[in-house]
Amino acid sequence: MRDLTIKLLAKVALAMMALLCVRSAAAQGNYEIQVYGAATVPPKTLMTELHSNYTIQGQKFNINGVIPTNHQEHETIELTEGMNNWSEIGFYIFTSEQDGHGVQWVGDHIRPRVRAPDSWHLPVGLSLSTEVGYQRAVYSPDTWTWEIRPIIDKTLGRWYFALNPALERTWHGPDIHQGLGFSPGAKVSYDFTRAVSAGFEYYADYGRLGAFDALHTQQQQFFIVTDLNTSPKWEINAGIGVGPTAGTDHLLVKGILGRRFDWGHHSNIE
């Protein structure tokens, strides 16, 4: 009964987000699908995000003990705290819900990030994120992974561009000897109004750096996304994506609902 309620709530949340329309993008095996922008969360601010991703059409078979992704509902809580005006630290709790499996804890990641300070006056936004974490083997054969993600972005008039050429390394699991994998993400969006932007996001996993997998086994995902800039306190994103290769879930919807909490004391003066 409890599972059914949670399942219902999760689907309602996803449906609401789809209705609200949203933006954004993908890392971590469809638990957090997001192309990062270069800005960091300001100090004394906590950014809370709920990532809701549902695989409409995915892997239907149990392969090497990994639960199939088809009709999996992923709910990820992301908490990011601004450390100062050029760094932040993020923490993730990944969960999965699926018929026959109920709601399951999948794993946790921690993600420190630094950015180029404003005083550098760079023509683009630039930051560097690194992420370490664990995920259960029934959801990912590689249980301990590490990622380093350079982030470059630029806003030009109504256009926004972001590039995340991420590198991944397995610390424990079948791919431990594969070395660095190349998993880039990219985003292009356009401001249709002050509140509504829309565009495309791209996520991929090409395999080992220097010896990419064959195209049909690579992960390749393309999303149409929208962002709602309704308030500085809120982040609302949504998208629908396709994966045309055999190595990719074929159809997903994703949503992010974020809220900033400012817990610092600010005098009237400031």
Place this chain on the structure above:
Amino acid sequence: MQTKMPPPTLTRRRFTQLSGMALGSLAIPEAARAATAPDVSLVIAPYTLEASPKHHIKTVAYNGQVPGPLFRMREGQEQTVEIRNMAGDAEVVHWHGLFLPPEIDGAMEEGTPMIAPGASAHYKMVPRPAGFRWYHTHTFAGKNLTKAQYSGLHGFLLVEPRDNPAPYDREVFLGLHDWRGQFLGSDDGFMAPTYDVTTINGKMLGFGEPVKVKQGERVMMHILNSSPTEVHWIALAGHTFQVIALDGNQVPEPQTVAMLRLAPAERVSAIVEMNNPGVWVLGEVRKHVQATGMGIVVEYANSTGKPAWTQPQELIWSYRAFAKTDNTGLSPETRKIELIFDSKFQGHGNEELWRINGLPYPQNSTPEHAPLLKSGERYRLVMRNKSMDDHPIHLHRHTFEVKRLEEGAEIAGLRKDVVLVPAGKTVEVEFVANNPGDTLFHCHQQDHMDRGFMMVFKYA
């Protein structure tokens, strides 16, 4: 008449070298030049401002100093003016607060000719009205946050009144300015300049000459906010300000206040009674702004020690405090001009396009859209700010009377040439159209001006 202010030694030398080169190239005999020496001489040239030993700012300045020289003039006494432009861009000098003809007021939108690089302008002007005025560049900066009002092209002008509005022992002129601006997208993606360096009289706190005072003195402080975009809040630790004049015009109700608020282009003239010996900081009230340099030390004779600062806990300022209440309402002879301010979104990577009555400049200043003034008539400008920004609104070549500030009763007697119209509020001012010629009306925020927030009023 020019009053010398202490400029940095090193940069003065550079200025002298530049001036010598220019004079040599003109090949004018010294005697001939002396015979025709203008009352006001301005040389516009590149300049490196030493805001602190660690902050050298390449800019453009008048006569090799920031702020430019202080000019004192007698009201109504004709002045000969010479402006030489040795900078790389065309320039124009606006005499802010004076009732000048549009040909020399200093705005190309009114018809003042720009001064090309290497060229000069010569003219005569009759300064009026009396009061604390200023002069500054009036050009376009766009995305280059080192040009126009972002530069060092500003200076003090005092048109001496026949009688002083209040007795004082000495005057001090203080200019607030922001430097090294950059456009940053804020959380909601709007573009707003932010600044790395802020100064008073071209120096960061602790790096300029202190203002030296004596116990018992009454010091008239003439404070100018020449910032391109920023409102500033100023306090003097351990002291209060008796505000005598706003924008150079005597206020009907002088008040003693703990702090001053100055929107871009506003001036405050206030008397400070030096009755609390010590070494104090006069500076920006907001800590994060003062930390970028906006402060100056005020030092009593025979006092030593670290400058003291007392942090105020509230920002308090109201135009209303300095005005009389007026319940007479709008007179039937006064004509209303409705002006609605808003902006058009142009992408999170662009500034807004600013509009008055739905159109940016120059589209709003065509004969079918611009207000047409009749000489001698009294007008009320009803300024409705529909945008999310405050706007310091300036009317050239006229003084207006602030009549309504949204909340509360109408007011009277507060004469200004800049008024801050808060976001979402309506402010009403009245003026008499008594100075025929094209008259520029605009937001004094440089980035807003550059993005359409101007309008030219025409006379019939």
